[in-house]
Amino acid sequence: MENLLEKIATCIEFGKINKAAPFPPDMKGEDGADELTQQAIEKGIAPGEILSNGLMPGMERVGVKFRENKVFVPQVLMSAKAMSAAMLHLKPFFATGAAGRKGTFIIGTVEGDLHDIGKNLVAMMVEGNGYEVIDLGTDVKAEKFIETAEKYPNSVIGLSALLTTTMANMEKIVKSVKERNADRKVCIGGAPVNQDFCDKIGADSYNPDPQGVVEFLNTLAS
Amino acid sequence: MAILRLHDNGQIKESYFKEGLSLLKILHDQNVTISAPCGGNGSCGKCKVKLRNIGLVSSCTYYPNSNIEVVLPNQRESQILTHQYLHSLHLKPEQNLLTKVTDMSIGLGIDIGTTSVVFYWVNLITGELIKSIGVSNPQTKYGADVISRIYYCNNEENISTLQKAILNAINQQIDKFVTQENRSINDIVKVSISANTTMLHLLTGVNPSSIALVPFKAVFTDEKQLTVDELDIKANANAPICLLPSLSAYIGADIIAGLASLNPPEAIKKYLFIDIGTNGEMAIVTNNKIFCCAAAAGPAFEGANIHCGMGAFDGAIAVFNDDGYKTISDDKPIGICGSGLLDAVAYMLKKGIIGADGELNENFMVATKQASGNNEEVVITPQDVREVQLAKSAIFTGIKILMQEAGLDCHDLDAVYLAGGFGNYMNPKSAVTIGLLPEEIENKIITVGNTSGTGAMLHVLSDQFMTHAKTIIHKAELVELANHPEFEMEFAMNTYF
Ligand code: B12
Ligand code: FES
Numbered sequence: 214m215e216n217l218l219e220k221i222a223t224c225i226e227f228g229k230i231n232k233a234a235p236f237p238p239d240m241k242g243e244d245g246a247d248e249l250t251q252q253a254i255e256k257g258i259a260p261g262e263i264l265s266n267g268l269m270p271g272m273e274r275v276g277v278k279f280r281e282n283k284v285f286v287p288q289v290l291m292s293a294k295a296m297s298a299a300m301l302h303l304k305p306f307f308a309t310g311a312a313g314r315k316g317t318f319i320i321g322t323v324e325g326d327l328h329d330i331g332k333n334l335v336a337m338m339v340e341g342n343g344y345e346v347i348d349l350g351t352d353v354k355a356e357k358f359i360e361t362a363e364k365y366p367n368s369v370i371g372l373s374a375l376l377t378t379t380m381a382n383m384e385k386i387v388k389s390v391k392e393r394n395a396d397r398k399v400c401i402g403g404a405p406v407n408q409d410f411c412d413k414i415g416a417d418s419y420n421p422d423p424q425g426v427v428e429f430l431n432t433l434a435s
Numbered sequence: 436m437a438i439l440r441l442h443d444n445g446q447i448k449e450s451y452f453k454e455g456l457s458l459l460k461i462l463h464d465q466n467v468t469i470s471a472p473c474g475g476n477g478s479c480g481k482c483k484v485k486l487r488n489i490g491l492v493s494s495c496t497y498y499p500n501s502n503i504e505v506v507l508p509n510q511r512e513s514q515i516l517t518h519q520y521l522h523s524l525h526l527k528p529e530q531n532l533l534t535k536v537t538d539m540s541i542g543l544g545i546d547i548g549t550t551s552v553v554f555y556w557v558n559l560i561t562g563e564l565i566k567s568i569g570v571s572n573p574q575t576k577y578g579a580d581v582i583s584r585i586y587y588c589n590n591e592e593n594i595s596t597l598q599k600a601i602l603n604a605i606n607q608q609i610d611k612f613v614t615q616e617n618r619s620i621n622d623i624v625k626v627s628i629s630a631n632t633t634m635l636h637l638l639t640g641v642n643p644s645s646i647a648l649v650p651f652k653a654v655f656t657d658e659k660q661l662t663v664d665e666l667d668i669k670a671n672a673n674a675p676i677c678l679l680p681s682l683s684a685y686i687g688a689d690i691i692a693g694l695a696s697l698n699p700p701e702a703i704k705k706y707l708f709i710d711i712g713t714n715g716e717m718a719i720v721t722n723n724k725i726f727c728c729a730a731a732a733g734p735a736f737e738g739a740n741i742h743c744g745m746g747a748f749d750g751a752i753a754v755f756n757d758d759g760y761k762t763i764s765d766d767k768p769i770g771i772c773g774s775g776l777l778d779a780v781a782y783m784l785k786k787g788i789i790g791a792d793g794e795l796n797e798n799f800m801v802a803t804k805q806a807s808g809n810n811e812e813v814v815i816t817p818q819d820v821r822e823v824q825l826a827k828s829a830i831f832t833g834i835k836i837l838m839q840e841a842g843l844d845c846h847d848l849d850a851v852y853l854a855g856g857f858g859n860y861m862n863p864k865s866a867v868t869i870g871l872l873p874e875e876i877e878n879k880i881i882t883v884g885n886t887s888g889t890g891a892m893l894h895v896l897s898d899q900f901m902t903h904a905k906t907i908i909h910k911a912e913l914v915e916l917a918n919h920p921e922f923e924m925e926f927a928m929n930t931y932f
Contacts, residue, residue, distance in 0.1 A: 282795075282818065282821065284792070284794070285930055286825075286927045287792075288792070290923075324649075325647075325648035330926065333923070351649075376647060376648075377473065377578075377583050378582055378585060378586050378647035378648055379647075380476070405476065405478055407477060409476075409477050409496070410476065410477075
């Protein structure tokens with residue numbers, strides 16, 4: 214069992230989606246996250262266990278390598294795809310409450326902006342680390358964030374902005390969210406954003422990379 | 436009030452400043468050009484200046500509250516590309532009502548780029564180019580790229596500051612020309628202007644904000660004909676001031692004029708036209724349709740967001756290969772500009788210092804501390820390689836998607852026209868090695884320089900140019916990369932070298 218979960222972790226780490234996937238070249242023809250997760254379920258391993266000891270360690274390893282500049286966007290994207298393939302098997306169990314998650318994370322690209330590659334990476338990385346993620350997409354207004362957050366008590370909001378011009382909207386959204394509920398945690402990110410800006414607009418956390426958000430969420434959840 | 440002592444090119448100037456302002460603002464008020472690519476939000480680190488006894492500080496986030504002494508580096512004007520003739524359209528000078536009355540008719544073509552402005556003085560009787568001159572765009576100090584400049588336009592006063600800055604620069608050149616050439620303002624009977632969409636908004640004082648927010652729409656794209664009363668440019672009271680038409684917020688008159696200025700030989704039927712710069716505009720021209728997009732490469736090739744990056748100024752490493760580096764003006768190296776960066780990354784790939792995935796373990800030394808002109812080594816950092824990967828992938832993916840839309844493949848292209856400064860100075864081999872451009876087109880590249888300027892000049896010569904520009908717009912089809920379902924995956928995969 215250990216071995217199977219470790220194999221899943223390896224597939225996630227290196228972005229091996231399924232048997233047919235040509236990527237990465239040195240794992241060609243081997244079972245991928247898709248097949249292995251199916252096998253794990255068939256063997257009766259609890260979905261929560263697969264998530265915490267298969268998917269999560271794999272995702273964490275890429276997250277750390279990405280932060281250290283050892284891998285880049287394509288590798289992380291492939292890992293995310295492998296994770297999605299595995300999640301497809303696990304989701305039905307979570308929906309029925311068969312396995313708990315660490316918390317809910319609501320993410321979106323702020324109003325006025327449509328860059329979403331970075332936001333998607335963050336969303337997938339957070340999901341792969343055991344959180345439920347609600348992705349509101351791009352060009353998202355404050356009301357939408359607030360409305361969604363109110364449906365999920367204790368959820369955390371994540372905002373992404375890639376344009377200098379939409380950083381102003383980020384500020385507006387943080388303000389509205391905090392006015393509505395001062396305790397709601399908001400984390401922000403995106404290339405032009407930095408810690409100074411985060412302090413200035415009163416957001417709770419800034420992180421330059423997805424692994425940082427995961428760690429922030431983990432401290433909140435623990 | 437505290438005192439600012441400014442060391443500038445051997446001179447020392449003193450002035451007072453109010454405490455509480457950023458050093459960037461204080462220096463701008465003293466008319467010192469410090470580039471602020473990130474618009475002064477502290478993220479790019481390119482606004483650093485040297486303070487005596489303190490060292491380098493980011494001027495946009497430094498708020499001095501006592502006397503300070505700033506030492507500016509000695510900098511000479513960077514090379515500005517003026518015009519091109521290769522495969523260019525030729526138009527005969529056309530007389531208008533004014534050229535008939537004055538026998539000294541002069542036309543002025545202006546190309547307003549985000550970083551530089553080029554002036555073309557044309558004799559409208561003979562059609563000869565009298566002279567051309569390039570200066571930096573004075574708006575640069577309010578933000579290096581269009582988005583930062585739009586960001587600065589968050590109130591009416593700032594919009595007017597930017598408009599005045601560009602109008603002043605234009606009128607200064609006009610004054611200089613008439614004095615030097617012993618002419619009168621009245622002799623200037625026509626002014627034609629080409630520029631990107633944002634620059635045209637700023638020139639006319641129109642709020643450009645909508646260009647930088649979803650759905651990224653310009654307030655105007657059509658051509659305009661104004662009088663000197665409507666736009667404060669010094670010229671004959673009856674001179675028309677013509678602004679060339681744009682296609683959209685990010686495919687401006689500069690690209691339309693550039694496309695219209697080309698007149699490829701018979702054999703060249705399908706071609707790619709591309710300006711490799713911050714916004715990466717490109718077009719694939721086919722018989723009855725022109726597919727265009729802007730690929731948002733970012734400023735890496737202009738040296739921003741690169742650890743030792745700089746513009747193409749003196750002392751910038753512009754070439755790097757097995758024989759070592761070459762700098763602009765052969766000065767001691769103080770940084771690296773886009774073409775040097777491209778070469779260095781291509782070199783690292785060829786030597787196996789980085790692999791296809793771009794992982795670099797430690798800084799790559801381009802010039803040592805001893806060899807450098809500022810006692811700091813010039814290096815490429817692992818993060819710099821990542822920035823190059825994003826920028827080159829944006830361009831490459833843009834080209835691939837345009838080709839798909841046009842139903843073409845690299846082999847179908849008869850030529851690739853590289854416009855703009857970077858395209859002119861970079862080594863096409865390095866561009867292909869790092870995958871900025873597809874391999875198959877290496878032998879089809881024709882550098883054409885500043886085609887936007889050529890377009891402005893052609894329109895000064897003859898209103899007929901407008902017909903050419905309008906034909907381009909008529910055939911153009913905008914390809915929205917943001918809506919493209921395959922963009923994300925393609926873009927990610929193309930970051931591989
Ligand atoms: C890809 C791209 C696009 C794609 C977007 C595709 C998509 N679906 O997202 C396309 C081509 C559509 C695009 C369009 C535009 N773009 Co664009 N784009 C880029 C580019 C090349 C890369 C951005 C990217 O995806 N990076 C990779 C990801 C992984 O990084 P990231 O987003 O920063 O995310 C990381 C972190 O920031 C962080 N993070 C992100 N979000 C969050 C959220 C939280 C909560 C946390 C904690 C962390 C976090 O984690 C991520 C992983 O590490 C950059 C230039 C560059 N070299 O960076 C320009 C850039 C961002 N774009 C820019 C612009 C201006 C535009 C346009 C508005 C205009 C244009 N054409 O240039 C248009 C939009 C117009 C239109 N009609 O589409 C500018 C912004 C300039 C500025 N000063 O603000 C840039 C910098 C390029 C430039 N021209 O200078 N763009
Ligand atoms: S860091 Fe100062 S202008 Fe960018």
